[in-house]
Amino acid sequence: MASNPGPTPERAIYGFVLFLFSYAIFGIYLIWAFVPQAWLTAIGLTYWPQKSWAIAIPVYFSVCIFFLYIFYTAYNFTITKPLNSIHTITDKYAKPVVSEDMTNNSVPPIGDLSISEVNRRLYQVQPTDR
Template identity: 55%
Template sequence: MLLLGEMSNINPAPTPERAIYGFVLYLCSIFVFVLYVIWVFVPESWLHSIGLTYWPQKYWAVAIPVYLSVCFVFAQVFFFAFNLWNAPPLDTIKTFTDPHVRPACPMDSMPAADDIPINEINRHLYLDR
């Protein structure tokens, strides 16, 4: 747990330690990828002949990336549906705003997302024009 004094020391600037950690992570990822490519493309008879006998089935070489891809797509659909499920309806009291909210900026500028009232966002996103 970070203490209040330590929070001021958090800095995203590059440091030598981060460079070393990044380089080691890069080398490890290259090593794991090379092992994966060897496992996938080299026939098992060759691997057994050099003494490498404990490898998972080749089925997992295809199954794991497919499972990860399906999980990624499922997560995207789930979070989109979750946000739609939790969006308040247009006529609820939660969409009322106070008089201090600034109106939306002109079309030629980029408005700040926290200054646009929720009822205006809902009107633009969900109502027919």
């Protein structure tokens, strides 16, 4: 059975439940962070993490996201081929486009142009019809 990315009633229900769950968790977090420990103990809620974690957890996630951007950028630099590598010009999936098979007004097929064809199209002066 193929997965359909479109909206379905089941996805709407799951989304609404996740929406309510996220608000409930955020509400519990705010109660834990701002209500004094004595009040929580008075109503019988005694097993809570220390209040310092109310600041430490959001800061930890913010720093993780910041370093994730740095790591992702650095990783992309490590897997990028050098400029003098042949792999920056072509790869094993490249198929040449033959321009002689096309008529004047046709859309060219999808494919890679050779570096000589790119240079010819970009830098060679074409005769103009006057």
